[in-house]
Amino acid sequence: MKSTRIENKATSTIRVKVLYFAQVREAAGISGEEIILVKDSSLNNLISKIEENHPGILRHKEEIQLAVNRNVAGKNLCLKEGDQIAVFPPVAGG
Amino acid sequence: MSEGRRSNCSLPTGSWRLIVVLYGECTDKQNHTKRITSAKIHPNKILNSVKDKNAGATAIFFGTVRENHEIGKIIGMTYESYLEMAEDRMKRIERIISRKWNIRRVRMIHRVGELSVGDVSVAVAVSAPHRSEAFSACRYAIEKIKREVPIWKKERIVGGKEIWINGLDSRKYAK
Numbered sequence: 566m567k568s569t570r571i572e573n574k575a576t577s578t579i580r581v582k583v584l585y586f587a588q589v590r591e592a593a594g595i596s597g598e599e600i601i602l603v604k605d606s607s608l609n610n611l612i613s614k615i616e617e618n619h620p621g622i623l624r625h626k627e628e629i630q631l632a633v634n635r636n637v638a639g640k641n642l643c644l645k646e647g648d649q650i651a652v653f654p655p656v657a658g659g
Numbered sequence: 660m661s662e663g664r665r666s667n668c669s670l671p672t673g674s675w676r677l678i679v680v681l682y683g684e685c686t687d688k689q690n691h692t693k694r695i696t697s698a699k700i701h702p703n704k705i706l707n708s709v710k711d712k713n714a715g716a717t718a719i720f721f722g723t724v725r726e727n728h729e730i731g732k733i734i735g736m737t738y739e740s741y742l743e744m745a746e747d748r749m750k751r752i753e754r755i756i757s758r759k760w761n762i763r764r765v766r767m768i769h770r771v772g773e774l775s776v777g778d779v780s781v782a783v784a785v786s787a788p789h790r791s792e793a794f795s796a797c798r799y800a801i802e803k804i805k806r807e808v809p810i811w812k813k814e815r816i817v818g819g820k821e822i823w824i825n826g827l828d829s830r831k832y833a834k
Contacts, residue, residue: 587811587823651809653809656808657810658769658808658812659781
């Protein structure tokens with residue numbers, strides 16, 4: 566019985582890696598973190614929680630861009646175990 | 660920029676639980692890559708890297724850190740990058756210009772870290788049979804770098820002030 570509960574818990578969540586860059590990194594106060602979500606969470610779910618945890622990011626909400634595993638992604642994208650999500654302002658190289 | 664490869668999911672916002680674990684520093688191994696580097700960019704090496712016996716023209720662009728700013732003198736610029744994605748984007752731009760124009764070779768490199776006034780921050784070199792292709796491909800590549808490669812820069816002003824350069828501005832000029 567106990568092992569069944571552990572198995573259910575293990576499969577009901579996913580772990581993702583979140584990276585912050587430039588102004589967003591400074592607003593968050595960290596350059597990255599791992600976040601555990603329930604299975605079938607969307608990128609939008611993740612962003613809402615990030616904004617709760619790091620309110621300073623709200624200042625950049627309109628400009629923030631998102632990439633999942635190095636590809637720009639829409640907010641309804643379904644996240645998977647091990648995904649790497651980058652949160653950053655508009656690029657400004659050169 | 661392409662969208663992700665998965666279907667959307669329907670879990671409503673707020674119906675999930677979350678635990679945050681401090682991940683720590685996300686360090687870049689900048690010296691181990693070809694197109695994003697913390698090392699000084701040497702113009703002669705860039706030029707030599709696109710030499711080709713069938714090229715009749717070579718166009719080369721260098722971006723450099725300038726001193727003047729509207730609120731004061733700049734003592735330097737700090738560049739930051741999402742290294743892995745930046746490398747992918749640079750390679751993609753190279754593939755695009757190789758398809759769009761008849762060129763022989765292309766070399767693109769962007770520096771990260773702390774740069775001083777006058778330092779080369781970015782270089783694009785394109786060799787082609789004729790100047791028209793070389794100029795067009797080189798111009799296109801630097802504009803795409805400024806719009807699509809995840810790199811950010813912060814000006815360091817005399818007196819200690821630091822200002823992030825807003826990427827939205829560079830987009831306006833890149834159109």
